Amino acid sequence: MYLTTHHVASPTSNREGVNVFLYLHGSYTWQGSPPPGVPDQNPGTLTAQSISVQPPGNHVRSFLDIVVPDDANWEEVRAGFMDFIGRVQRTPMPWNGHSGRCFFRAGMDLGLTNRWHREVAVLYRAAQALRLANPQ
Amino acid sequence: MTNTLDRYRALLTELLFEREAAGGDLSEEEESYYVARLDTLWQSLLPAEQDVIDAELAAPELTVSGEELRLVDCVVAQGSSEMPRKAA
Numbered sequence: 035m036y037l038t039t040h041h042v043a044s045p046t047s048n049r050e051g052v053n054v055f056l057y058l059h060g061s062y063t064w065q066g067s068p069p070p071g072v073p074d075q076n077p078g079t080l081t082a083q084s085i086s087v088q089p090p091g092n093h094v095r096s097f098l099d100i101v102v103p104d105d106a107n108w109e110e111v112r113a114g115f116m117d118f119i120g121r122v123q124r125t126p127m128p129w130n131g132h133s134g135r136c137f138f139r140a141g142m143d144l145g146l147t148n149r150w151h152r153e154v155a156v157l158y159r160a161a162q163a164l165r166l167a168n169p170q
Numbered sequence: 171m172t173n174t175l176d177r178y179r180a181l182l183t184e185l186l187f188e189r190e191a192a193g194g195d196l197s198e199e200e201e202s203y204y205v206a207r208l209d210t211l212w213q214s215l216l217p218a219e220q221d222v223i224d225a226e227l228a229a230p231e232l233t234v235s236g237e238e239l240r241l242v243d244c245v246v247a248q249g250s251s252e253m254p255r256k257a258a
Contacts, residue, residue, distance in 0.1 A: 097241070120178075143237065
């Protein structure tokens, strides 16, 4: 599963919003870290999306990527995410790393970093909402 | 360093995220729940680990490698395996 959340800004209307994309890998699974190529060359199959500012061409102001096997429940993702953020938050962004079977990446524009907790929390909550609404 | 240090960091992160999700403040009961767990973990930390946490909390704010991400989003059709963003 590849679950990615974007905080986007339209270059034409200046509207901002959060878009979320849920990809699944079906029977393709793994233990530990994701196989090479997941998610950049193999994000899986787009299964659900939540769009508040229609692509394409929006500037991505921040993002959160979550990569786990499809069978991971949200408690596994949540525990991995808190562990990940707890460890990387003193290092320069963009962040990437894994905790257990969960791999995470996150980045944001410099202008958002003074409220980075809120920014990452919004991305995380949006990802959680789309995943829990599409439990297949 | 022990796993307790990572557990302390994760729990502190969770507290900060829950505060954000609640709009800035948790109820007294919720706040007390986290503080009690943090206190218990704090007592389990070695003095050197407590110093690490103190130094981290006093550290400068988050840094980033560039001013902007320079990424744009893409249209992705249902059932597609295209990435939803690319370099600008």
